[in-house]
Amino acid sequence: MVKLKINQKEYSVDASPDMPLLWAIRDVVGLTGTKFGCGMAQCGACTVHLDGEAVRSCVTLVSRAVGKEIVTIEGLSADPDNYLQKAWMELDVPQCGYCQSGQIMSAAVLLRENPNPTDEDIDSAMSGNICRCGTYPRIRKAIHLAAKMQREGGNGK
């Protein structure tokens, strides 16, 4: 048993220390918003926050997450000030939607560290997140819109 703190809740998790955090979160704890896409930190669908840092949970061992604050898409969604999801709604970003949890988790760290990103900043920060539906232009616009909302408050209009 390992103790994990996910979305501010303590869990005793029956997982071997070499299990990637992704499978502990999904298969053991049962939070399925974090997605499996590649298993080797190539696609970003599994992105979660570990002490505020965006990590690929498919290659992050459970042992590394012990004692740290883990935030998943479910935890981020509980935050009423989350401008990213408002912007995602406004621009109808998702298509199949499978990658979007990871996209939003990556974008959240970008906006915290860089409240006014350029296109290049966004391309660079989001380069680890693949979307096969190609929603990239809308993701880029939504990050700009969320940044604007974050700076100015309100809905960014």
Add this chain to the structure above:
Amino acid sequence: MSTLNTSRRNFLKTGAVLGSGLLISFTVPGAKKLGGAGASVLGPQSGAAFAPNAYLNITADNEVLVYLAHAEMGQGIWTTLSMMIAEELDVDVNKMVVQHGDAWTPYNHTMFGIQITGGSSTTWSEFDRYRKAGATARALLVQAAAQKFGVNPADCKTENGVVTAGDKSATYGELATAAAALPAPGDVPLKDPKSWRYIGKGTKRLDTPAKINGTAKFGMDMQFPGMLTAVVLHAPVFGGKVKTVDAAKAKAIPGVRQVVQIPSGVAVLADNYWAAKKGRAALNVDWDLGAGVKVDSAAMLAEYKQLAQQPGATANKAGDVDSAMSKAVKTVEAEYTFPYLAHSPMEPLNVTIQLKDGKCEIWTGTQMPGLDQGAAAKILGLKPEQIRVNTVFLGGGFGRRATPSSDFVSEAAEIVKASGKPLVKMVWSREDDVRGGYYRPAFLHKITAGLNAQGQPIAWKHTIVGQSIMEGTLFAGMIKDGIDGSSVEGVTDSPYMEAIPDRLVTLHSPKNQVPVLWWRSVGHTHTAMAMEAMIDELAHTAGKDPLAYRQELLKHSPRHLAALNLAAEKAGWGKPLPAGRFRGIAVHESFLSYVAHVVEISLNEDGTIKVHRVVSAIDCGLAVNPDGVKAQIESGINYGVSAALLGEITLEQGRVKQGNFNDYVVARMFDTPADIEVHIVESTGKMGGVGEPGLPPVAPAIANAYFAATGKRLRQMPFNKAHLSA
């Protein structure tokens, strides 16, 4: 398997060519046929008070439930089909409760005769059926209200789920039970388009909220107490069979519960994916590789080149091409090659199966739930009606989740059968996906075109070589005189062909062990490139502007022209560009829609291509949800950019060389154009699809821009560093 056979007969009877533009006959069933017997058809899911047809139910609590005959895989039909019902029913589309329908004959495609999401056909094929479903229900609710109020139905109005007459009003929920007791009405008139509230105006996607907070359920997210997760070790080459299995080490891994042999390999069942995957890695299997070990991409290309020296089966012929060619002032010859491509949807394939009390439930993201139901029934020794297929959100489809062989559902059913375990989720890894076959077939096109003194094409000789998608599947009956329509669509029906009096298009369909499948836009993935790159070469050879040359050849094809002209105008065709930027253009019809792109590229320092901007125009007839149309064209463009610049599956000694996104490279944000503009042609033309048609013109437009930049023609896809410097 009578269900399957009936389906197949219906499918063939329609004369449809699935996944191609050759749509022949199509009649919309009348309202009386909706869901079968009339006003009392209950969906298998529903206990609702009012179930006027298979497509919508209304509960006494005033909930409007929408059942989708098609699957949502990103293309937006969750919203579009709901809009059609909301429009005619007069309810707020945002308050509807939407779900996928079961595998059930009322959800069979109105034209293809089986339950399928494909061929970019959902919106146009359901436009009448879903509107009529809404209109019929509304008529019954109005009738119930009129009886309740003691007024004429004509004096009743409906708005936002309420019937009013003077000062009397009742919600649909309050009328549901009474409406359910009424006989089915005859043919109910549909609204005048002038009064449409949603159609043509659009609405935001109804599935967005669930898809941005982690609550949307994909197949991968199905979890039940006591469920085991299975992963399968597949043969290292296609068609390989297990000789011997040593599972001792695998079974010693904590969490591994069972190891079973199935026809497609060896399955490891465990408490969770991680344990199953570790168990798989510990298996020791000896394989009988079979003939698949001989498949080799380089050798295949050489074989295809050799085959193309001789004509194949005739696909399109007019006049005497050799005689016309001998009279040509100039001839141009080109050979275009296309690799295998994996669909690689973001959600790896997975299926959950539960056996309970002699019944079976399946949860999966599928484009063909009816065939999957039949396939699972056969393996599990059940009748199809004993199996409920729950279609969940598809984490991308692109054709991969529509296999005629039901490959992934069959594999999961075999695991359940072999293991005797009643609740199993089979999960593929990304490597299983990339190496799993069902690829867009590799193709080669060899074209010789002859021009007259005015630069017009007068002779066209075209040989196409590539595996048939239909061959060996239950759709094989659609192959006519050796021609699989999906191999030649986009060439044989090209408007350029009609402009060329002497022509010969032939097809070779060599076979090998690699399973192939429709991949977003199917044959058009390669035919548009061959046609539009060649036409561009001919324009240059004739000394004509590529736009003007196309306009002349397409003068009798108004919808091609409309898209072409709109894209060219919006892109500022002919106007100066910043230094280092170059334009290319292409236009192509597929799935009944007409799309033109103007792309702007520059060259990176290492000589590779950077696509900056794509200005696109589409004529799809009526755009039911205009922003949804734009989103699909954006999506098709980026899927096309990925294939044009990066996508390639290669085999050596039967082994697929790529395995994950590190070597099967797909477009990331920085690979895709920063600026995509989509313009919709104002059109009253026949409705077409939007999921696929944005893709085909991408590669040729990029190749044509590359020619503008360098004077070099690109004929080998993908246009990656290796091929650009070749």
